[in-house]
Amino acid sequence: MKLSSLVFSDPSPWPPIEIVSQNERYAAAMLSNIGACNSEMSAISLYIYxxxxxxxFFFEIAECFHKISMVEMRHLNAFGELSVLLGADPRLWSRQNGRMQYWSPSCNHYPTIIGELVTNALNGELEAIRKYQAQAQWIDDCKIQAVLNRIIADEQCHVEIFRLILAELNGEALIQSAEYIEAEEESELTEDEYEPL
Structure with missing residues (x-):
């Protein structure tokens, strides 16, 4: 695997970080993107770890995680800026069952076997894409949608990188199994993260 041949961030330009108007529901969604269990903060902390x-033992894989974590930091910042514009306090927290809860490192799973470690990262990227796609459908603000779609494009780059790593480590069978999250690793997401009340 040649690091120089990998694309860590989509080459398309970033849209401006703007909103049409303040909206409490949209603000809650952006907070969930920075401080829920399925969030940019979770991805950054996991990838640094x-x-x-x-x-x-796997220097190139380590470098991939480092470079991807930097892209995720840009996503965290974008969602934080949107939160402020939408009228929210951009702490590392999110609305869960009607209450604000702070982000915790316990949100992450920490496998240490290399194949499981990369599979866990791949599953997290797929879940993030699903979450952002759902938000882009119900949020009726073209400027927020543009940012979500730009971030989705980056996450799709990360999916391809993790699939490539898995292919080199273990072959196609592991890639296919990575598409399904095990029952014990089911997402802790609530409806608030997709369409807040």
Missing amino acids: NSLITKN
């Missing part, structure tokens, strides 16, 4: 523990 993954980079640290793989560095000695």
Whole structure:
């Protein structure tokens, strides 16, 4: 695997971080993107951890996690800026069952076997894409939709990288199994993260 041949961020230009008007429901959705269990903060913290523990034996994979974490930091910042514009306090928190809950490192799973570690990351990217696509459908603000779609494009790059890594490590069978999240690793998402009340 040649790091120089990988695309960590979609080459399309970023739309401006703007909104049409303030909306409490949209603000709650953006907060969930920065501080829920399925969030940019979870991805960043997990990828930093993954980079640290793989560095000695899988240097190129560690570098991939490091580079992807930097892209996720840009996503975190974009969602944070949207939260502010929408009238929310951009702490690392989200609305869960009608209450604000702070993000916690316990949101993440921490497998240490290399194949499981990459599979876990792939599943997280697929779940993030599903979440952002759902938000882009119900949020009726073309400017927020543009940002969501631009972030989805980056996440799709990350999916391809993790699939490539898995193909090199373990072959096609593991890639197919990675598309399904095991029962014990089911998402802890609530409806608030997709379409807040």
